[in-house]
Amino acid sequence: MSDKKSLEVSKKKSISTGGGEPIHQDVRFVPDCDVLENDEAIILVADLPGVRPENLDVDVREGVLTLTAKVDPLPEQWRPVYEEYDIGGYQRSFTLGEKIDVQKISARLKNGVLTLTLPKQEMHRTRKIEVQT
Amino acid sequence: MLGTWFDDGLFERMERMRREMNQLMGAFRPFVGGGVFPAINIYDNGEAYIAQAELPGVDPREVDVTVTGNTLNVKGKREIQPAGDKAAYLRRERAAGEFNRAFKLPEAVDSGKVQAIFRNGILQVMMPRAEQAQARKVSIKAE
Numbered sequence: 314m315s316d317k318k319s320l321e322v323s324k325k326k327s328i329s330t331g332g333g334e335p336i337h338q339d340v341r342f343v344p345d346c347d348v349l350e351n352d353e354a355i356i357l358v359a360d361l362p363g364v365r366p367e368n369l370d371v372d373v374r375e376g377v378l379t380l381t382a383k384v385d386p387l388p389e390q391w392r393p394v395y396e397e398y399d400i401g402g403y404q405r406s407f408t409l410g411e412k413i414d415v416q417k418i419s420a421r422l423k424n425g426v427l428t429l430t431l432p433k434q435e436m437h438r439t440r441k442i443e444v445q446t
Numbered sequence: 447m448l449g450t451w452f453d454d455g456l457f458e459r460m461e462r463m464r465r466e467m468n469q470l471m472g473a474f475r476p477f478v479g480g481g482v483f484p485a486i487n488i489y490d491n492g493e494a495y496i497a498q499a500e501l502p503g504v505d506p507r508e509v510d511v512t513v514t515g516n517t518l519n520v521k522g523k524r525e526i527q528p529a530g531d532k533a534a535y536l537r538r539e540r541a542a543g544e545f546n547r548a549f550k551l552p553e554a555v556d557s558g559k560v561q562a563i564f565r566n567g568i569l570q571v572m573m574p575r576a577e578q579a580q581a582r583k584v585s586i587k588a589e
Contacts, residue, residue, distance in 0.1 A: 318542075318543040318544070319483070319543050319544055319545065319546075320483035320484070320524060320541055320542075320543040320544065320545045321482065321483060321541070322482050322483050322484065322485050323541075327458075345539040345540050346537065346539055346540070347526070347535065347537060347538050347539060347540050348535070348536040348537040349533035349534060349535055349536060350533060350534055350536050351532050351533040351534070352532070355536075356533060358540065360502040360503065360540055360567070361502065361567070362500035362501070362502040362566065362567035362568050363500065363566050363567065363568050364566060364567075365566055387489065388491070390491050390492065391489035391490070391491050391496060392489060392490045392491070393487065393488070393489055394488050394489060394490045394495070395486075395487065395488040396487045396488075397485035397486055397487060398485040398486075398487060398500065400487075424502060424503055424504065424505075424506075424564075424566070424567045425500070425501075425502035425503065425566045425567015425568065426502050426503040426567065
């Protein structure tokens, strides 16, 4: 048996408007995200296919991190003849704990994947204490 | 009221129905027996068919695109790189794995002129129609 599994298609998650209207007309989907934690930082990885760095906005306000990304429209002369997925921008928010050092957040976008590193404040980092014998 | 109809995603459902009808009637056919990932969109710009697929985080070197006659085949794998040392997952939504997808186009394309580009996590395969499939103006000789 191969340990490689086959990828499944999952429908893109639409942003739920909760009765309100989305602010951006072209922001439609919630990106898939992984969130990881190590001793120094929280790492957030988001799939943002089709997003160029200049069209990505990462914003931290009152302890909420929001990423908003737009995608370029298709060339006008392209006529869709067969479609399996929808195209649109992305938005997702995360509540940050107080332990994040907001000033030191860094972002990298490569191959349609955003990696955000959210360093923990010095006092919240895990420190190993040597036990003297 | 009308508002609730919209909230129910009526438009989205109708759009999906329209799309499914197109796919049933259309000449584009996913290869039966092939995989289902990635989802593929196909466009026509007059001279070429353009297939696009979203493959965020996939290394372009891990993707094989082949065009034989009128069949497009996209296969490869998506690996999730461990982000940093000793990191533990708090939330995991992104999937890794292999994919192999075949797709039949309604007419032959010029496999010698096919170009594939990988940009911002989107694979784009530009497939010019084969010479004989392109509309050609035939001049009429007057005698």
